[in-house]
Amino acid sequence: MATATVVAAGTKARTEQGSGIRPSGWIGFLFIAPNLLGVIAFTLIPLVSVVLLAFTDWNLVSGLGGITFNGIDNFVAIARDPGFWHAIGLTLVYVAVSVPLTVVLGLGLGIALNRPLPGRAVLRAIFFLPYIVNVVAIGMTWLMLMNPKAGLVNQVLDAFGIQPGWFASSHWALPALIVMAVWGGVGYCSLIYLSALQDAPRQLYEAADIDGASAWAKFRVITWPSLLPTTVFLLVTLIIGASQGFGLIALITAGGPGDATTTISYYMYQTGFQFYRFGYASAIGLVTFVGVLVLTLVTWRAQRGRALND
């Protein structure tokens, strides 16, 4: 006890006499300044700019002098724009199908990989691989696999008499993108679930075993509630990710055929970077941001009080 007091007193003395600087919160800002400047320059300023630009008519090329404020015109135009509503509809379908499928398959895979399988570590790495592979490589691979004539997928499906056109069909292009999104996300989900499963309360399983509970009962009463926070985390991140899905669409379909894969992110890109309507594109971005925020909050609130640890 006496030693501790001496050490503490010594430290205080060094701080006051040695440095000459009184500990102050402002010194901390100097240390975080490089990162803070980056956040301000590359996150906060663009964010504020987008909000301001949403109320303007601007084409970038005309420079800052070419910005004209047009009030809520962009938002009125959005409400009347069939292209916007089409893109929103596609995005909702894309999110509503790809996210639950990814989560369910990820959960199944996570549970499977949690069992003592031979070569489990290698399998985990293999299933996680799609998540870290470059989007261009994924796109090119699936483009070849889903070629309507020579692709491996159709050669297999041909045995069942099915010949989807995939990216060369306005009916199949979105399902093809969903398949790719699910394939790319399942490994990631399974890995997150795997770590959550390993934290599941062992004593509850042991108690359930003593009580003679079935596997389904154990899953329903113990596993699922303990995984609920993880599931919500995955749902939120996947919803945000899916609603921003852009890379594969730009690479493979460019929003087509027709406008069959023009999701809201791609529509925003078209409007801004192809039509140079930056004010309108910013308004679309703002509306989308609010939509995703609402969706996220709803998902978040829906699970409150239901998790095992709550």
Place this chain on the structure above:
Amino acid sequence: MRRKRFSRREVLAGMGAGLAAAVVPGCSGSDSGRSGVLQVWGGVPAASGPADLVKAFQAKFPQYKVNYTRFVNDDRGNLKLDTALQGGVDIDVYFTYSQSAMALRAGSGLAADLTDRVKADPELQVFLDTEQPRSYIEDGKVKALATAREPYFVLFNEKLRQQAGVELPETWTIEDFRATAKKLTTGSTYGTYSLPDIARIALGPNYWYDGDRSNFGDPHFEQGFRLGRELIADGTAFPWTEVLSRHLDAYQQNSFLGEEFHLWSTAPFNLRYLYDAKKYPHDFKVSFAPPPTVGGKDWNGGSYSNFIMINPRSPKFEAAWAFVKFWLTEGATPMLKGGKLPTLGHVTDEQIVSGMLGKEPDKYFDMDSFRRVVLESEPKLAADTRLAGFPEINLAVKQQRDLCWLGEKDPGAAIREVRRLADAAIARNERKS
């Protein structure tokens, strides 16, 4: 010694200064960062002509130094150029390739007025022509000059043409084109990649516009969609499912050289693939035919292109103009390597042959037809000058054409949708202007 304590104001001031130092250089609109070197931005790789052109210019005008910067002529590359122009980056001369970018740049004050220089020079009088425009003229002011002409022609796989006993046409109609493509179709290969743009041949420049509305009510548009679809349906033209799933639009040359199709409506810039047997091996010669006519109308589907413009912020206007004039006139020869036929003459036939067809032209090309179609003919060529809503219309045409040629949408319905979207785009843009 007692160290100074930092006040809240000092810390904030320091951070502000740091932020300003980081941000301001990128946004500077002043000429403070400009060098004495003439800065030229273009989309053609330096090795495909511009480097030699710059060398020749510097040899003739040793008082000027030129730095050529290449930007990729796609959405991202053009955005890079636009932000550079707006951000005050040192650019004196630059190129514009797409009509939509032209409207934006010229309309936003990014193109110097070249009218006086053009009017004063007898050699450049053709750029004042408004019937078959070779320049971009806005409110009576010349803002951009086309450096290249890109006429379309139809290439034949000469070996298969002879095997099929098809005569090489010197004049032909769109119906003849269809019949020829059918004759060249085999069980495993297609007669043609696709159809020349019927409406363009019939209507000429600005064919998307009619007064203050779109022109898609003209029957040639639906005829083009319908005929294209029929050719695909009867196996004469490449299936559009394959075009989309293999992204063939950007790689047509590979399929032509791989003898997957045998008639190719294309422009000079694609000739570079046909004489490079190392990179693109093939064992057949290529012969040339002019584009087919439509109802007696014979506008060429190509256009005057590769517009050169001077940045109005450039403090080196004299040097910039000297460079522009050189590129347009005596300096054009090196650009033949990249398949760029100069808008003005100033190149001999032999220079065109050796520049565009490689070292062994007779080995890969039928020279008689090349001379007839490319060297001796004078196709009706122009550049579009009506550009309201151009990118939106371009996208609408492409999207509806895809649906139509995939067999998912009736040609009439597809064209009606293009018309609706184009009218809306024109109305929105005209209202703004």
